[in-house]
Amino acid sequence: MTIKVLLINGSPRKEGNNSFLLSIAKEKLSNNYELDEVILQKMQQSACTHCDACHVDNRNNCVHTDDTNLLMNKVTNAEILIIATPVYWWAVSAQLKLFIDKFYSKVDLFQKTEKKLALITVGGAELDDPQYRIIDQQFECICKYLNWEYLFNFNATAYEAQEIAQKDNVINSFIACLDESFI
Secondary structure: OOEEEEEEEOOOOOOOHHHHHHHHHHHHHOOOEEEEEEEHHHOOOOOOOOOOHHHHHHOOOOOOOOOHHHHHHHHHHOOEEEEEEEOEOOEOOHHHHHHHHHHHHHHHHHHOOOOEEEEEEEEOOOOOOHHHHHHHHHHHHHHHHHOOEEEEEEEEEOOOOOHHHHOHHHHHHHHHHHHHHHO
């Protein structure tokens, strides 16, 4: 059985640095994994209102009429999630935050399901800036709470769209990170 990997692009930029790094991941993993990709900017997501309707009668589905249930079903079906996000104000993108908040609708199921998560963060600040550590700690906590394995957090510095495509050292480091985690 082929391992299912869900690539999640949390960037609002259509052809940005996150898209570029995810395209490398797709190329490296396509022969050995079943891949699915979600571009959150194209999805309709409403904010979680903590209405708890998703937990009434073990429903485990969000009652909002947006793409939440489609997205959460993709997470449910995946064994590995690779999430890419730009850094905005020391945090993940708004698109990704909406997505993560909807994990609440399936939290009971997610806590009982073995999954692995890898994170890609691209920010304009240098790599020693606290923004990367803050996001890394958030995902460590999420994975711990859900009983998921946190594979890695790959951080990169870039501001302009496609800037990483010109940085061979970043590309090579990312490929090495993938090779180490997915072989």
